[in-house]
Amino acid sequence: MSITTPEHDERIAKMTFASVYPHYVTKVEKKNRTKAELHQVIEWLTGFDDNKLQQLIDDKVTFKTFFEQATIHPNAHLIKGVICGYRIEDITTTLTQQTRYLDKLVDELAKGRKMEKILREG
Template identity: 75%
Template sequence: MKTTPEHNERITKMTFASVYPHYITKVEKKGRTKEELHHVIEWLTGFNEGKLQALIDEKATFETFNLNPNANLIKGVICGYRIEELKNPITKQVRYLDKLVDELAKGRKMEKILRTN
């Protein structure tokens, strides 16, 4: 599936606070914990729980996120998009996080989710 300029603009304006509750619901519904979610988010972004709360309070967008150098090892399809083919860097960042949350919810082992070279 190809992204459109409108899709990329919507993703760019999306706040972390708007999707964070959905991530929690998704992982907890599948028997995983908020702490595991935070561990995954911290691996991807370097943000600890305090920084995550600050981002939520500030209604920060995904543009403020810095990614783990191994984020490019995240591959596959999420929400109908092949991550490797996404051109917009912000859209790619959001889909990286979506993919990790999805893997966590599906019961994948943490060692596999937190990719290394």
């Protein structure tokens, strides 16, 4: 059973990564984490290095395009918990789930979690 509505999924698909990225930066920097750490987390999840990330921001790609171009880390399924009121492991729409993975990683970074825990290294 899907816990997100088609409207919710569509809204996420159409949002641009560039519109959300500054909020990620603000969120982690407010908690004394760095943009470099944020990029490390994003690269772990998506495979995007700094140059590719900047290109995607400049191109104002949607989350749909962003995740279509990503190589999702094989341990991403280990990202569990509740984000924005949704239990990540129960989300059935792949794109919405991947977007929530990213939200959860940013959250953990902002909350001061150790990098090896965030990057699911065991």
